[in-house]
Amino acid sequence: MDYPPHDTPLPTLADVARLANVSTATVSRCLNSPDQVVGETRKRVMKAVEDLGYAPNFGAKTLAAKQTNTFGAIIPTMENAVFARGIQAFQEELGRHGKTLLIASSAYQEALEEEQIRALAARGADGLLLIGYHRDQAIYDYLRRRSVPYLIAWSYDPAQDQPSIGFDNKSAMADLARLVIQQGHRRIACISAPIVSNDRARDRVEGIRIAMTEAGLDASDLWLIQTPYGIENGSTALRETLAAAPDTTAVMCVNDVLALGALRASKEMGLRVPADISITGFDDIEIASLAEPALTTVHVPHREMGRRAASMLMQMFKRRELPESVRLETDIRLRRSLGPPP
Amino acid sequence: MDYPPHDTPLPTLADVARLANVSTATVSRCLNSPDQVVGETRKRVMKAVEDLGYAPNFGAKTLAAKQTNTFGAIIPTMENAVFARGIQAFQEELGRHGKTLLIASSAYQEALEEEQIRALAARGADGLLLIGYHRDQAIYDYLRRRSVPYLIAWSYDPAQDQPSIGFDNKSAMADLARLVIQQGHRRIACISAPIVSNDRARDRVEGIRIAMTEAGLDASDLWLIQTPYGIENGSTALRETLAAAPDTTAVMCVNDVLALGALRASKEMGLRVPADISITGFDDIEIASLAEPALTTVHVPHREMGRRAASMLMQMFKRRELPESVRLETDIRLRRSLGPPP
DNA sequence: CGCGACAATGTAAACGCTTGCATCGGCGCA
DNA sequence: TGCGCCGATGCAAGCGTTTACATTGTCGCG
Structure with missing residues (x-):
C-alpha cells in the first residue's frame, strides 16, 4: 500500500x-x-x-484569517514530571475554550529553544508559554515585534519586566535553607542543574546563599556542584560531593530528581538518611513522598500554575494587553529526609 | 505596554x-x-x-510549498514518563534532520485524540506518530484519504494491518506472568489502566490470562481492577483488591506507576513485600529500581523506539510507501518485589 | 401596489509565499 | 566575430481560504 x-x-x-x-x-x-x-x-x-x-487547509485558513486558535509551549524537557504536569493542566484549560496546544521541547538547549520559539511564532501561534526568564534579548524583541503574546511560567521575579506566572524560586529555597540551618547544619552542599541558562536553578542556589549569609555563615563556603537532570546524575554528584567535601552534613538539591539520586547514592554508600546526612529536594513530585525516607522538599502548585497560565494567555491574546504578573505561593513539605546533623 | x-x-x-x-x-x-x-x-x-x-509566514509557505517539515505526535498523557522519554528521543532524531515536532496530548480521551489528529493533519503535518492501535476506523480512513503518513508506536501486533513499531504487550506480560506463577503464586490480581480504549493495557491483561491458562489455572480467577493512571490510584486499587480478594499473593500491575502505588499501600497496610505479597510493574521507569523493595518489571526500550520511529516516519514521508512493522524486544527485570508466596 | 429594509448569497480581492518558465548577459569556442 | 549555452534573476500564476462589498429576492407596511 x-x-x-x-x-x-x-x-x-x-x-x-x-x-x-x-x-x-x-x-x-x-x-x-x-x-x-x-x-x-x-x-x-x-x-x-x-x-x-x-x-x-490550515495554512490557507491562517493566511486568510490571521488567527490560529493555537497556542504554543516550549519546555526544557518532557522528561521532567514537573513540566509535564503543569503543561497538562495548561492544555486542559485551553481545551475548555476550544484552543489547541502545540508543545515543543528544547532539551535545555538555548539555540534549539530559540528556533522553536520562532517556528511556533511564524506558525501563527496566538500565544506562547515560555519557561523561565533566561533567553536572548533578541527573542523577546522578535516576539514583541511580531506582537505575539507570551507568558513566562515557573518563575516570578518582579525585577524582570516580563509578564509571568510563577513563584519566587529564590525566597522559596531560602526558606528551606533557613530550616536546614536551624536544624544545626553548617556544612551545606548544593547539587544543582547547570545554572548558566537556567534562572530557576540559579535563583534556588542564590536562595541558599542568602539564608547562609543571614545566619552568619560564609556563603562562599557553600559547596556547589552542577549536573544535568537525571537520577543517575544526582547519584554521581553526591559521591563527588562527599569525596570533595566529606564533612558535609546536608545536601540541598535544586530538584527532586537530583535529590532522589542523591538519596540512593547515600544509601548505597551505607549512610543513613537523615542520621548521617540530610537531603532536600524541590518541586514535590509525586514520588518525593514515596521515597525511603520521604523527601523534604518545596511544594509547587504546578497544575494551578498551568491552568492560570492558560487563562492569562488567552486574555492577553483577546485583549491585547499585558497582564499583572502572578506570584504563586509555595510551601515546604517537611519529611524524614531532613534531620539534625550527626 | x-x-x-x-x-x-x-x-x-x-x-x-x-x-x-x-x-x-x-x-x-x-x-x-x-x-x-x-x-x-x-x-x-x-x-x-x-x-x-x-x-x-508559515501559513503562506505551507500553502505554496505543500511541505511543512513538521511532524506531529499525539500521546495519551505527558504525565507518563514512559511517553515523555520515547517522545524526547523521537524529537531528537527528527531534530537531527531539521524537522520540527509538535506534540498534542489527549488525556486518554478518544474524542480529543481524534480532534487533535485532525488538527495536526489539517495543519499539514508531514507525518504523525500515534500511540496504540485502538481508535475509530474513521480516523484511519481520514488519514489515508489525505495520505498523511502515520506510524503506530508502543504496540506491535502483526494481526493489525497498520505500520507500527513497538513490542508485543501480550507476550511480554505473559512472560512475566509465567515467572510469577513459577514462583508458586496461584491467587493473582491485576491492577490495570482502563482497558476499554487502551489496547496496551488490554493486551497486558490478556497476557496474564494466557500464562494462567497454560499453567492450568482458571483465567477467569484473575482478579482484575481498573483505575486511571496515578500512584494514588494504584494505592487505592490495592486496598480494594485486598479487601475483595484477601487471599491474593501476587499483584501484577500494567504499569510501574500503578505498581508503585500498590507498593506504598502494601507497606502502609503493614504487609512485607515480597514476603507477604509480591508486586510487579511494567515499563521499567527510572524509579522502578529505586523503590523499596526494587520493582520487578518489564523493561521496554523507549528511547530506541522513539528514535527508530522518527526514522521510519521520515522514510514514509520521503518515499511514500508503507514500511515493515518493527517488533522491539523487551526483557524482564527481576528485582526484589517478586518472591514466592507466603 | 410600491418602496425600503433586510436576509441570503455571490463576486472577487486579498493573504504571503514558491516555482516553472522567460529573459538577459556574459563566456567559451570555432 | 558570431553562436550557443548557461547561470542569475525576474515575471506571474497559482496555493485554498476569508471577507468587504455588491447583488438578488422577500417581506412588511403605508
Missing part, C-alpha cells in the same frame, strides 16, 4: 461549492458561522462536505 | 525584495536554496532581511 503524493488531490472549498451549487463564500460561512446560512443551503453544503471528505 | 494587533504590519517577502532591489523570487531563493543566488545579491538580501526583521 502506498501514499500517493496526491493521486486524488484533496478536495478544496471550491470543490465543495461546485458540488453543493453555491459559492465558496457560502461554504466558508457554513463552516465558520453557520447561522448566517439558511437551513436548507447549509444542509446541502454539509452533505457535500461529508461526501467529499473535505477538511479545511 | 500593549500588543497592537499590527500597528506596523509585519514585513513580507515583497518588502524585503523592495529594500534589496530584487524580485520576491530571489529573496525566496536566498532563504531556501542560497546556492542558487550569487554572493553579492545574497548578502544584500540577507541584510534587508536582517534590517526588516523579516520572518517567513
